[in-house]
Amino acid sequence: MTSMRFDRILGWLALILFTIAAVGYLVGWRVSFHHLPACEGERSVEVGSAGTYWEIAEREFPNKDIRLIVDAIVALNGGDLRVGTMRITVPLTCE
Numbered sequence: 001m002t003s004m005r006f007d008r009i010l011g012w013l014a015l016i017l018f019t020i021a022a023v024g025y026l027v028g029w030r031v032s033f034h035h036l037p038a039c040e041g042e043r044s045v046e047v048g049s050a051g052t053y054w055e056i057a058e059r060e061f062p063n064k065d066i067r068l069i070v071d072a073i074v075a076l077n078g079g080d081l082r083v084g085t086m087r088i089t090v091p092l093t094c095e
Contacts, residue, residue: 039072041092053081056090064094
C-alpha cells in the first residue's frame with residue numbers, strides 16, 4: 001500500500017515537472033551553459049547597403065556569435081534601421 005502511494009506521488013511529480021518544462025519551452029525559456037560574450041564600448045558605423053542589423057553585425061564582427069551582437073546593437077539603437085548614409089552605434093568590442 002505504501003509503495004503504491006509512493007509510485008502515485010512520483011507519477012504526479014513527473015507530470016508536474018514535464019508540464020513546467022513543456023510550458024517553458026513553448027514560452028521560449030532558454031538555458032545556456034556556455035560563456036556569453038560581453039560587448040563593451042561604442043562606436044559609429046555607416047549602415048551603407050545593409051538592410052538589417054544582422055548584416056551589420058556580420059560585417060563588423062565576422063567571427064563572433066552574431067545573435068548576441070544584434071541584441072547589443074538593438075539595445076543601443078532601437079528597432080528602426082534606414083538604409084543609406086545613416087550612422088548607428090555598435091559595440092566597440094565583443095569578446
